[in-house]
Every structure is written in structure tokens, then in C-alpha cells.
Amino acid sequence: MDLLRAIFIDPFAQMIGSPDLLAQTIWEGFVGGVLYALIALGFVLIFKASGVFNFAQGIMMVFAALTLVGLHEKGVPAWVALILTIAVMYALAVGIERLVLRPLVNQPDIILFMATFGITYFLIGLGELVFGGNPKSMITKELFLPGGSIDLHIPGGRVQLQKLDIAAAAVALIMVAGLALFFQKTRIGRALRAVADDHQAALSVGISLNQIWVIVWFTAGVVALATGIFWGARSDVSFALQVVALKALPVLILGGLTSVPGAIVGGLIIGIGEKLGEFYWGPLLGGGIESWLAYIIALAFLLFRPQGLFGEKIIERI
Amino acid sequence: MKTMTLFKSAVGGLALSLAAPVTAVAEDSIYVPLFTYRTGPFAGSGTPIADGMHDYLAMLNERDGGIGGVKLVVDECETGYDTKKGLECYDAVKPKNPVIVNPWSTGITLSLIPKASVDKIPILSMAYGLSASARGDVFPWVFNPPATYWDGLSEILKYVGGGSIDALKGKTVGYLYFDAGYGREPIPMFQTLAKEVGFTLKLYPVAPANMQNQSAQWLDIRRDNPDFLVMYGWGAMNPTAIKEAAKAEFPMDKLVSIWWPNDADAASAGDGAKGFKMLNWHGTGANYPALADIQKLVIDKGKSQTPRGEVGEVLYNRGVYNSVLIAEAIAQAQKITGKKVVTGEDVRRGLENLNLDAARFKELGLDGFAGSFKTTCADHNSHSATFVQQWDGAKWTKASDLIGPDTARVEPLLDEAAKAYAEKNAGWPARSEPCDNK
Numbered sequence: 001m002d003l004l005r006a007i008f009i010d011p012f013a014q015m016i017g018s019p020d021l022l023a024q025t026i027w028e029g030f031v032g033g034v035l036y037a038l039i040a041l042g043f044v045l046i047f048k049a050s051g052v053f054n055f056a057q058g059i060m061m062v063f064a065a066l067t068l069v070g071l072h073e074k075g076v077p078a079w080v081a082l083i084l085t086i087a088v089m090y091a092l093a094v095g096i097e098r099l100v101l102r103p104l105v106n107q108p109d110i111i112l113f114m115a116t117f118g119i120t121y122f123l124i125g126l127g128e129l130v131f132g133g134n135p136k137s138m139i140t141k142e143l144f145l146p147g148g149s150i151d152l153h154i155p156g157g158r159v160q161l162q163k164l165d166i167a168a169a170a171v172a173l174i175m176v177a178g179l180a181l182f183f184q185k186t187r188i189g190r191a192l193r194a195v196a197d198d199h200q201a202a203l204s205v206g207i208s209l210n211q212i213w214v215i216v217w218f219t220a221g222v223v224a225l226a227t228g229i230f231w232g233a234r235s236d237v238s239f240a241l242q243v244v245a246l247k248a249l250p251v252l253i254l255g256g257l258t259s260v261p262g263a264i265v266g267g268l269i270i271g272i273g274e275k276l277g278e279f280y281w282g283p284l285l286g287g288g289i290e291s292w293l294a295y296i297i298a299l300a301f302l303l304f305r306p307q308g309l310f311g312e313k314i315i316e317r318i
Numbered sequence: 319m320k321t322m323t324l325f326k327s328a329v330g331g332l333a334l335s336l337a338a339p340v341t342a343v344a345e346d347s348i349y350v351p352l353f354t355y356r357t358g359p360f361a362g363s364g365t366p367i368a369d370g371m372h373d374y375l376a377m378l379n380e381r382d383g384g385i386g387g388v389k390l391v392v393d394e395c396e397t398g399y400d401t402k403k404g405l406e407c408y409d410a411v412k413p414k415n416p417v418i419v420n421p422w423s424t425g426i427t428l429s430l431i432p433k434a435s436v437d438k439i440p441i442l443s444m445a446y447g448l449s450a451s452a453r454g455d456v457f458p459w460v461f462n463p464p465a466t467y468w469d470g471l472s473e474i475l476k477y478v479g480g481g482s483i484d485a486l487k488g489k490t491v492g493y494l495y496f497d498a499g500y501g502r503e504p505i506p507m508f509q510t511l512a513k514e515v516g517f518t519l520k521l522y523p524v525a526p527a528n529m530q531n532q533s534a535q536w537l538d539i540r541r542d543n544p545d546f547l548v549m550y551g552w553g554a555m556n557p558t559a560i561k562e563a564a565k566a567e568f569p570m571d572k573l574v575s576i577w578w579p580n581d582a583d584a585a586s587a588g589d590g591a592k593g594f595k596m597l598n599w600h601g602t603g604a605n606y607p608a609l610a611d612i613q614k615l616v617i618d619k620g621k622s623q624t625p626r627g628e629v630g631e632v633l634y635n636r637g638v639y640n641s642v643l644i645a646e647a648i649a650q651a652q653k654i655t656g657k658k659v660v661t662g663e664d665v666r667r668g669l670e671n672l673n674l675d676a677a678r679f680k681e682l683g684l685d686g687f688a689g690s691f692k693t694t695c696a697d698h699n700s701h702s703a704t705f706v707q708q709w710d711g712a713k714w715t716k717a718s719d720l721i722g723p724d725t726a727r728v729e730p731l732l733d734e735a736a737k738a739y740a741e742k743n744a745g746w747p748a749r750s751e752p753c754d755n756k
Binding site for chain 2: 018021024025028031032124128132133134135137149160162231234235236238239240241243244246247274275278279282283286287288290291
């Protein structure tokens with residue numbers, strides 16, 4: 001009876017009793033969710049265009065942030081370092097297309113997937129070789145990212161909103177809107193959607209698959225850079241950050257591998273869900289449940305929608 | 319034809335070199351492997367320690383020609399703080415007759431403990447690893463001076479209790495910890511003390527995957543509002559926790575960490591980290607003759623990977639302290655056995671006879687660097703006192719006098735845990751090793 005009460009009554013009583021904590025938990029979950037969504041977006045972009053599940057997305061985030069901070073440490077002004085980092089991500093996209101994707105075209109998906117493992121280890125080694133293994137502080141002030149917090153006073157207490165987190169959410173929204181416009185309104189965007197729908201058909205109407213791959217990997221690199229900047233500012237830029245990228249997996253399970261809105265909505269559901277779960281039900285299990293709770297939430301959704309929230313339903317006739 | 323012969327010779331030579339067994343290092347040297355991690359999620363903690371360990375031993379080679387006239391062969395093996403890789407390192411160095419291993423991970427230490435007595439290679443887990451291994455009667459091959467995690471916990475609790483753990487009765491104490499072997503190590507003692515003294519213990523585990531994603535733990539801390547918060551963090555967990563504490567406006571004077579954060583961990587949180595406290599038992603800064611020798615003979619000569627400015631940081635000096643223990647154990651082993659080139663068995667005896675008093679530290683060029691301590695056959699730790707140091711935004715300042723462990727409470731628990739370990743591991747050998755300080 002006590003257990004049932006602890007599961008079904010106490011958490012809700014706490015929510016009503018301390019609305020400030022509830023609002024703070026939802027805000028923290030929202031910010032985490034936005035960042036998960038950005039990581040997931042990188043996966044989705046690449047999967048849509050090339051059918052590759054890019055295991056290297058996490059290390060791309062670390063590598064991009066590390067390049068930015070590393071260049072600044074070497075005396076390059078922050079904005080120049082930012083532009084150079086974007087250039088590095090473009091060079092990386094070209095390199096991956098030329099050296100990995102092009103030679104492996106028409107190979108089974110699993111081969112391409114394994115190749116992204118190779119890219120992961122290459123980027124880890126390159127990053128450590130050039131910038132060292134020590135964590136670095138993100139150059140938030142130099143990039144004019146805001147510091148400090150805003151206190152919202154609500155009945156029962158206050159909710160603290162970090163200005164950096166607000167900026168992260170705003171940048172994420174702008175990026176998603178920009179990407180949506182890019183895909184819907186530009187010629188390249190339409191070509192990309194054509195490739196995503198059918199490679200052969202896209203090739204037959206003269207769309208260059210190689211060019212599209214470069215654009216998509218570059219876009220994923222820029223998204224990785226934005227995510228790396230904000231996550232690096234919340235903690236530090238270190239190789240441990242790539243583990244955070246694994247949180248995108250339940251987001252992808254939930255949102256579907258091919259859906260941009262799915263990545264966003266999935267990220268928010270996972271982010272808010274895991275924080276609420278950890279905060280209100282975690283103590284029942286000794287805490288630390290958010291590592292696996294995200295997967296439980298995703299699997300629960302899968303029971304009802306196996307293709308994910310917005311994924312395409314694949315019907316195969318035998 | 320000639321080309322073909324050359325090709326065959328090259329292939330043959332390569333095959334032979336690959337097939338040849340790993341040979342022991344030269345007989346006129348002493349092999350000291352260092353398990354380090356300069357890469358991966360824990361590099362922030364691992365790198366300065368690796369640098370400090372390496373540089374002190376390299377300095378002895380440069381300045382003194384080694385120890386007792388015998389050169390040290392110092393060899394690093396990258397573990398990435400991964401137990402599996404640590405065991406691979408152990409297997410790789412074992413055939414080279416190491417005189418000691420330094421696992422630098424509680425997980426690796428726990429896996430190596432059963433191997434030590436079989437392979438006759440002593441383990442130095444300096445202020446980490448299994449607390450109960452301080453009991454030399456049960457663990458003759460394991461050494462964890464100068465204090466155990468349990469000592470450290472009792473010292474923190476004494477400090478926040480104003481000198482007595484009993485003063486915590488009725489309070490709420492939080493424990494924010496790295497959810498792995500290391501962070502879990504003090505929990506049994508924490509729980510026993512909570513029950514005995516009557517304080518409420520709140521646990522906040524941080525999974526390795528969430529080291530840089532701690533907002534959930536800090537929401538819990540805000541809700542529970544503990545009177546004090548004890549932290550056992552490592553790697554990327556430390557700077558993130560300090561930043562989160564500052565963000566949550568948690569009073570820094572109520573947050574006390576065990577001895578593992580580094581200068582960079584506090585510095586990365588900016589002004590918000592001012593007032594952050596941690597335990598320590600040795601000096602910070604580079605103002606010691608031995609460190610000046612390192613700078614002159616090793617770093618300035620390009621024989622080290624240490625970046626300018628790292629010498630004197632907490633974890634760099636910790637690495638130096640670790641190597642001081644290695645060097646002293648080897649020197650003691652030479653003294654006890656009369657041999658110049660000592661073995662693992664000899665160094666085990668050396669580790670059981672460490673005697674670092676103020677005069678010896680001065681002799682080593684580390685005057686006032688750390689408190690004196692002794693090991694014996696029964697006590698492989700010494701349970702030394704530590705002090706609290708506080709970050710002022712740029713450097714550490716001492717915030718307390720020396721605080722000794724709550725021996726009356728810790729000792730019986732250590733005995734109990736050592737006994738339980740031996741009983742749990744069927745066939746655990748009774749001590750048969752000689753003792754030189756009865």
C-alpha cells in the first residue's frame with residue numbers, strides 16, 4: 001500500500017505542493033531536451049540523405065567544440081575561430097564524402113555504419129593529437145553568450161532560468177526553423193528531400209549524390225558545433241561529452257530516424273520525461289534512474305507506434 | 319634475386335620480432351610501469367597526475383642516476399580509466415618484472431588485488447582503492463597510504479560537524495558521487511555512521527554517462543536542501559558539479575569534496591567556485607627544491623609532456639607524491655635486502671617500512687610538503703590527517719588545521735570489511751610474507 005502511495009500519490013502531491021520545483025524540473029528537462037534534439041537532428045539529417053546511421057555524431061560535436069576552443073587558445077580571435085571551425089567542419093564533410101562514403105557506395109548499410117565507427121576513432125585520435133586530452137572551458141564571453149540567470153517568481157517560490165539556457169533554446173529554434181526553410185524552399189533542399197525519398201530516382205534526374213552528401217554532413221557538422229558550444233558552456237569541452245550524444249538514441253527511437261519534427265518533439269519528451277522521472281520517482285529506486293529511464297520512455301512509445309512518433313511506416317510485402 | 323632475399327629477410331625478421339616473447343628489462347635497471355590516462359573522459363584528472371608521477375621519477379634518473387645508483391625504467395600504459403584496459407596493461411607489463419603497479423583506478427585496483435600475491439607484484443593505490451586493504455595482515459600485497467576513503471569521509475564529517483561527527487545528529491547530509499567502484503566505496507561506512515549518529519543521508523549518484531549532465535542531481539539537492547554536501551567526483555564530473563553548485567547557488571562553504579578535484583576544475587566555474595572546499599594532505603604550488611629540479615632537469619630539457627604552469631597544481635603535486643612513495647619503497651627495499659636491483663617481493667617489504675618524517679621530506683627537497691607517516695606490516699595506510707583547502711578564485715588557501723580520521727569509528731569497520739573480504743573470497747591466503755618491523 002505504501003509503495004502504491006509512493007508511486008501514484010506522493011509525486012503528484014509534491015508537484016502540487018511545490019509548483020516552483022515542478023516548473024524548474026520542467027525547464028531543466030526542456031533545456032536538456034532541446035540539446036538532445038539538436039544531437040538527434042544531426043543523426044536524422046545524415047540518415048535521411050545517405051541512409052547511414054552516423055555513430056560519429058557525438059564525437060563530431062566534441063571535435064567541433066574542441067576545434068573552436070583549441071584555435072582560440074592558440075591565439076585566434078573568437079569570431080575568426082568560429083568561422084575557421086565551420087570551415088574545418090566543411091573540410092571534414094568533403095573528406096568523409098571522398099574517403100569514406102564514395103568508395104563504399106552500394107555497400108550494405110552495416111558497412112557504412114561500421115565506417116562511422118572508424119570516423120569516430122579517427123576524430124578522437126585527431127582531436128587528442130592536435131588539442132590534447134584535457135578538458136577546456138568554452139569561450140562563452142568571447143562569443144557574447146549571456147551569463148547569469150533570471151529569477152521568475154511564481155506561487156510557492158522561484159524558477160531560475162539561466163540566460164545561457166535561454167540562448168541555447170533560442171538558437172535551437174532558429175536552427176530548426178532555418179533548416180526547415182532550407183529544406184522546403186531552396187533548390188538544394190528539394191534535391192536533398194528527393195535523395196532522401198529515392199536515391200536512384202534522384203540520380204536519374206541529375207541530382208549529384210556526392211554534392212548532397214557533402215552538404216548534409218556539413219549541415220550536421222554545423223549543428224554539432226552549435227550543440228557543442230552550448231553543452232560545453234554548461235560543463236566543459238571534454239571527450240566525455242560524446243557520451244551525452246548517446247542520449248540521442250532514445251530520442252531517435254521515439255521520433256523516428258527520418259523525421260526532423262520527430263527529433264525535436266522526441267528530444268523534448270525524453271528531456272522533460274527523464275527529469276520528471278528522476279526527480280519524482282527516482283528516489284524510490286535509489287536515484288540515478290535517468291540513464292535508463294529515457295530508453296524505457298522510448299520503448300513504451302514503441303509499443304504503440306513501432307515506427308516512432310513521426311517516422312515513416314514501412315510496409316514490406318513478402 | 320637480391321631483392322627477393324632482402325624481402326624474405328625483412329619478412330622473416332618481422333615475423334621473428336612479432337613472435338619473440340616480451341623480454342624483461344635490463345638486469346641493471348628497475349622497471350616501474352605507470353598506469354595512466356591522458357585520453358578519454360577522465361584525462362582532465364589523469365593527465366596532471368601522470369605528468370607528476372613521470373617527472374619525479376625522470377628527475378631522479380637525471381639528478382641521481384636513479385635510486386641507489388640503479389636507473390629506473392619508467393613506462394606508461396594508457397588505461398583510459400577503463401578496468402578492461404587496465405587489466406590489459408597489467409598483462410602487458412607483467413613479463414617485464416615490474417617492482418610495483420599503480421592502477422590509478424579503484425575498479426582496476428579491485429580487479430588486481432587477487433593477482434598481486436600470485437604474481438608477487440605489490441599494488442600501490444595511493445589514497446584510493448579498497449579501504450579495507452589498509453589491513454596488512456589480510457592484504458600483504460596492497461598499500462593505500464596515506465589515508466583511505468573511509469578516513470577521508472570521517473575527516474570531512476568531522477570538519478562539517480565542527481570537530482565531531484556526533485554534532486551531525488538530526489542534520490541532513492548529502493552525498494554526490496561518481497556512481498562506480500570509487501564513489502560507492504565509502505557508502506557502507508556513510509550508512510553505518512548515519513544510523514549510529516542519527517543524521518539523514520541523501521545519496522545523489524552521478525552515472526559515468528551523466529558526468530556532464532547533472533541537472534537532475536542538483537534539482538534533488540535543491541529539494542532536499544541538505545545541511546552539508548560531501549562530494550566524491552572524478553574526471554569531467556568535478557568541474558560540472560562545481561559549475562552546477564554555483565548555478566544552483568548552493569552555499570560553497572557547505573560543499574566539501576574528497577581530495578580529487580584539481581585547480582582547473584575549480585577555475586572553470588569562474589567566480590562561482592570561490593569558497594569551494596576539498597581535502598588535501600600535501601602542498602600546492604611549485605616552491606619546493608625537488609619541483610625546481612624537475613623544472614630544470616626534466617621539463618626545461620624537453621623530457622616531459624608537462625605544459626608550463628601545471629607544476630604545482632593539486633593533481634600534479636599528487637602525482638609527484640605518488641612517485642615519492644614509489645622511490646622511497648624502492649630505496650627501503652634496497653636497504654632491507656642489501657640488493658641494488660630489487661624485485662617486486664623486495665619492494666613489497668619496502669612499502670611495509672615506509673617512514674617519511676619531516677626530516678626525510680626536507681632531505682628529498684620537499685620541506686613541509688606533507689605530514690609524516692609510517693607504514694607497518696599490520697597497517698599499510700597510516701590513516702594520516704588531512705586539511706581542508708579552499709579555492710579563492712585563483713589559488714588554494716588552507717581553511718583548516720590538520721584533521722585526523724575518527725579512528726574509533728573507522729578502525730572497527732575496516733577490520734570487519736577486511737575479514738568479510740577474506741571470507742567472501744574462498745581460499746584467500748593467510749599471510750605468509752615476512753615482516754621486517756615486528
